[in-house]
Amino acid sequence: MFGTLKHVQWPLQALLANDYTASVNGVKWSPDGALFGVAYSKHIVQIYSYHGRNDLRNHLEIDTHVGKVSDLGFSHPNRQLCIITCGEDKTIKVWDAVTGNKLYTFEGHEAPVYSVCPHHKENILLQCH
16 A cells, blocks of 8 residues: 555645645554544644545544644554544543544643654553653
8 A cells, every 4th residue: 555655645735735724743644554644733633534546535623632733643442443642732632533532631741742652562552752
């Protein structure tokens, strides 16, 4: 699949340019390569589904954090695909990748959270920095 990623480049740029007016802080693919998420400098994360060469579809838009979204990732604890986001509001949030419903909020950080690193081989949700 990643061999075809070069064919997605221009449609992806056009889609992102037309969809939202904020800078992109991060783009991550889901483990199966069917979805990718975009973290914006504002409070929004958009999830897109990839269906082949020039077929990208907006799957979800989630109003995630107060302020910018620093990073995002995908994880599948207990066989449920989740989106993990972090932001300048000092929280990490976990979302259902199908519905966009918030599952968990991790609070108590003393500073903005800048990155998340989901763990894909164990039943551990994430590590954060």
